[in-house]
Amino acid sequence: MSKVRTRFAPSPTGYMHIGNLRTALYEYLIAKHDGGDFILRIEDTDQEREVAGAVDMIYDVLDKTGLHYDEGPDKPGDVGPYIQSQRLAIYKEYADKLVELGGAHYCFCDEETIEAAKKENADHEELGYIDPCKSLTLEEAKQRIANGEKYVVRQTIPSSGITSFEDEVYGHIEVENAGLSEGVLLKSDGYPTYNFANIVDDHLMNITHVVRGNEYLSSTPKYNLIYQAFGWEPPVYIHCPPVMKDETHKLSKRNGDASYQDLISKGFLSEAILNYIALLGWSPKEEKELFTLDELIQEFSVDRISKSGAIFDNDKLKWMNGQYLKEKSLDELVDLCLPFLQKAYDLSDKSEEWIQKLIDVHRDHISYGEEIVEQVALFFEDKMQVSVEAKEFMQDESIPHTLEVFKNHLSNLSDEEFDEEHVFACIKATQKEAKARGKMLYMPIRIATTGIMHGPDLAKSIVLLGKEKVLSRLEG
Numbered sequence: 001m002s003k004v005r006t007r008f009a010p011s012p013t014g015y016m017h018i019g020n021l022r023t024a025l026y027e028y029l030i031a032k033h034d035g036g037d038f039i040l041r042i043e044d045t046d047q048e049r050e051v052a053g054a055v056d057m058i059y060d061v062l063d064k065t066g067l068h069y070d071e072g073p074d075k076p077g078d079v080g081p082y083i084q085s086q087r088l089a090i091y092k093e094y095a096d097k098l099v100e101l102g103g104a105h106y107c108f109c110d111e112e113t114i115e116a117a118k119k120e121n122a123d124h125e126e127l128g129y130i131d132p133c134k135s136l137t138l139e140e141a142k143q144r145i146a147n148g149e150k151y152v153v154r155q156t157i158p159s160s161g162i163t164s165f166e167d168e169v170y171g172h173i174e175v176e177n178a179g180l181s182e183g184v185l186l187k188s189d190g191y192p193t194y195n196f197a198n199i200v201d202d203h204l205m206n207i208t209h210v211v212r213g214n215e216y217l218s219s220t221p222k223y224n225l226i227y228q229a230f231g232w233e234p235p236v237y238i239h240c241p242p243v244m245k246d247e248t249h250k251l252s253k254r255n256g257d258a259s260y261q262d263l264i265s266k267g268f269l270s271e272a273i274l275n276y277i278a279l280l281g282w283s284p285k286e287e288k289e290l291f292t293l294d295e296l297i298q299e300f301s302v303d304r305i306s307k308s309g310a311i312f313d314n315d316k317l318k319w320m321n322g323q324y325l326k327e328k329s330l331d332e333l334v335d336l337c338l339p340f341l342q343k344a345y346d347l348s349d350k351s352e353e354w355i356q357k358l359i360d361v362h363r364d365h366i367s368y369g370e371e372i373v374e375q376v377a378l379f380f381e382d383k384m385q386v387s388v389e390a391k392e393f394m395q396d397e398s399i400p401h402t403l404e405v406f407k408n409h410l411s412n413l414s415d416e417e418f419d420e421e422h423v424f425a426c427i428k429a430t431q432k433e434a435k436a437r438g439k440m441l442y443m444p445i446r447i448a449t450t451g452i453m454h455g456p457d458l459a460k461s462i463v464l465l466g467k468e469k470v471l472s473r474l475e476g
Contacts, residue, residue: 004036006209009043012054016061017261019243022277027211028067029300040072064270079205091192094200095153103229106141107133107154153186157358163221168238168302175221214239241309255423267369272321280310322367337372345380346374361456399444406430407474417465424459
């Protein structure tokens with residue numbers, strides 16, 4: 001078999017949504033698992049939907065995720081250009097060749113004619129649009145083109161027979177040709193449709209494996225008819241199930257579902273996002289969930305891609321991202337969390353050391369960068385927010401004595417002694433004197449000083465709050 005070559009061919013129509021990134025990841029893994037090439041191609045034939053700056057976003061996402069392509073618009077190889085709008089002459093050449101080979105025909109019908117025919121056949125859906133231009137001889141069609149008539153190139157599909165193909169995920173697929181519509185391949189403005197451009201480009205760029213969503217399963221027979229007409233070998237097809245929002249709805253950037261950029265802006269890590277989406281529709285051989293990109297390259301195999309759609313579980317992503325955060329150095333964690341703190345709170349009177357300690361003590365309590373804002377709110381509020389459950393717990397008759405003892409021990413500390421070691425010693429002294437243990441020791445102190453029932457290291461939290469504020473709350 002020839003060298004494996006895959007391509008990621010996004011349309012620059014907005015942010016990189018999760019399903020699109022998963023396609024890029026799978027194509028990258030397939031190529032790199034076998035020592036092949038990963039190609040970037042920009043499919044910008046839908047000029048009306050193109051979003052300014054979207055191409056740069058594509059470059060940025062692939063760079064940040066480590067999905068480095070071997071060839072692309074800014075890494076030219078021998079089969080460029082790698083932007084479809086720069087390949088119009090190529091599509092025109094091959095469209096004309098396809099007509100000559102009988103796989104397509106020139107169509108001169110205007111939209112009114114087509115719509116009228118569709119209405120006429122409304123009760124016979126299988127008829128679709130019956131193109132009268134199919135009966136034109138090639139000479140007649142060329143003469144009309146020479147006369148300046150506008151035209152499109154439309155696929156010519158046999159009226160009988162079956163077209164079949166093998167898919168690596170869904171197996172053997174076959175479709176009756178009579179049920180396939182003869183869609184436009186080359187528009188009157190010279191721009192190709194996706195259904196034509198991707199075939200020509202994949203062939204000329206020596207693409208061996210094509211990964212795309214299973215919504216293209218029904219269109220693939222039409223693609224194969226074009227391959228057959230040219231005498232080209234089709235690629236290996238790998239159609240993947242959709243990434244679902246829930247049981248019935250697909251994730252969609254049109255519907256405002258989270259994109260890669262959205263997740264990054266909330267403080268999720270690229271490596272965690274990539275790890276998570278790899279598992280959306282693919283399962284490793286062993287019960288393992290955390291993978292580096294290099295490990296994914298080694299482990300990935302097409303035969304373990306599921307036929308069923310995978311639901312995007314935000315809680316699972318948070319958990320996985322939290323595992324990655326735990327492995328970060330303090331400096332890395334500060335770099336991630338600090339921008340969110342700066343946006344939410346006034347830090348002008350906080351030292352760099354205090355901020356670092358604040359972030360560090362919450363390391364095990366955040367799953368993504370933005371979550372730090374909610375977690376540390378109590379350190380910036382003058383008045384504590386105490387839940388009903390916490391208030392009910394504090395009704396135990398033994399608690400006032402325990403808090404009074406703790407306050408007295410804490411009051412005896414000098415400002416220089418107000419550190420983690422001495423505060424913890426005060427807690428242990430309170431345990432002995434008040435004869436309070438476990439939950440009846442730690443939880444009253446935590447609620448009285450922080451307002452919450454559960455949280456990070458108590459002694460560290462008290463030190464971060466400061467002696468004055470803690471004593472004030474204990475007196476209140």
